[in-house]
Amino acid sequence: MNNKKRLMTGTHFLMGNFACAEGTIAAGCGFVSGYPITPASEVVNRLAQRIPQLGGIFLQTEDEISAICSAIGASWTGRKAMTATSGPGISLMQENIGFALATETPLVIVDVQRLGPSTGVPAIGVSGDMVQVARGSHGDYQIIALSPASPQEMFDLTIRAFNLAEEYRVPVFLMADAFVGHMREQVIIPDEDQLEIVDRKTLKSGVDPRDPMKRQDFLDVDVAPMPILGRGFRAHVTSSCHDEHGMRNLSDPEIMDRYVLNPIHKILKKRHEIVQLEADYSGAEIALVSYGTVSRSAKAAAQLARQEGLKVGTLRLVTCWPFPDAEIRQMAESVELVLVLENNTGQIYPYIKSEAAHACRVEFLGPKILGQIHEPEYIVSHIKEMVR
């Protein structure tokens, strides 16, 4: 595909990482930065070719720290910005993920996960970053993370990630992995008018006061309009504890409280709109809970189990953060066993258990060999053992 059109409407056979790049373009992204890393490189490789033709900028940075910092800088100029990486890059980005949160910067971070710890195995898809994206930067905060299960969703959820980032002024993570990133499947790119694209609220030139002390730029639980740099607003942007005007304050406990809590409440207040799930456990006694690539196995396993007369259903977390706690509780109260399937040693499992264990039995099942996708037959045989 060497097409120079912006939106490549049509039906394609596309690699997941390429579909993510096309989603980035469809969402209207104008600045992409990145540092080469397996298994995420194809996202930026493609954007390096496509984005400049569309008036956007691609910057290959000296490291992932610079990738996220330059993207945050670009976002403050009003452009939609993104960077793509894998676990080691996320580790390097953590400090400035915190900066983006503290300054309420819209940003999309694509994480095509791989086996860790450390350099680990670059091309093996293990969901190793599910907690580090939510808890890895210091301090308390709330991010949004979406977990795609197909190349089609690498397109669709990339657009949703941009929309959420813009709507809530928050970094949003697309939690892919090497499997879904390198998987090739049918991807349908719709017409322009079928796409829902959200742009951030910004201060309008010539209308608002030129002094941040006369307006609210930050800490609004209903999301303050962004005072874009370069438009004469004389905005002050700092990740140090600040008030509604963006001015640093290290002495007023009430401002400290709002500095931490308001950006969290901003997301949790709209949790019901952000959380996206696929639930198919009505009448089931056993629910398989999963996300991302593994949810494909979970669906196949549930089908197999039902053929064998077992009452097995599924719950797939499309949104992993904010954590869908109410939905997990609701599910737990209608089944007897929750089996959590993850391609790791159980990163989301404790969060699910804490919401479900009051109502039913909760177990974890990793793949037979870490880094391989759960085989449906393997899942079914474990279900049989558990209910025997």
Next chain:
Amino acid sequence: MSVSIHPMRKYMRTHVTATTTCPGCGNGIVTQAILRAIEELALDMEDFVFVSGIGCSAWIPSPLFAADTLHTTHGRPIAFATGVKLCLPEKNVLVASGDGDLTAIGGNHLIHACRRNIDVTVVLVNNGIYGMTGGQTAPTTPRGVTTITNPYGTLEHTFDICAMAGAAGASYVARWTTYHPRQLRRSIRRGIQKKGFALIEAVSQCPVQFGKVTKMGKAVDILRHFKENSIRVEKARDQEMDVLEGKIVVGEFVDVDKAELSAEWVRLNRQLTEDLS
């Protein structure tokens, strides 16, 4: 009683009535040099985005300057500024930060900004110490002096920032001390005008930490040291290395014109979108 208002007050946020700067600090001299350079160029504060990192001198523009001010994480202001400048090529992007911020933790970003030759003006305030955290050794601390973390004297060699910036490809590189405020102001002016990466190193006094831990004394003592030990680059070129030991070489080291990154992106975007239509 008549009230006298500092001529540079017009460039400052009205609600900011105090700075974090210690008595005797060189930050005030550098602040004036930046603002007077802007005044001399007849530029408006709205023509600028100021970016700073973490450390004493990162407080020069933030929150003082009545402009867009982006106060970033430790060592990263140049990385942030790169994203800002690429998207706002028509604006002047000026980074003010310290030697620890820009050459220790942020050294890699400085090297690559020089190499990219992106049109960002960096005013690097070099006080030779970690001041805000209480007098620890910096890469710029003179060799042999005592600090909090080198109580037996520093063993490591001192970073020559200007030599590094020139070697890495910056378009404009100059060094002055706070004893040279007019020369400093002229170089900042030149750096802002330069279409390319400009690094202006301002060797500055820190009496409260540097002066105390190295026993070099108060602000006036350190300024006197700058006066007595500064040597112009033109003169230094003919000197033997041992003569230059302990000297501060000041002046303009690099002043060249070459392709600049944000302008290259404007050109490339235009060329590719024309191809498309």
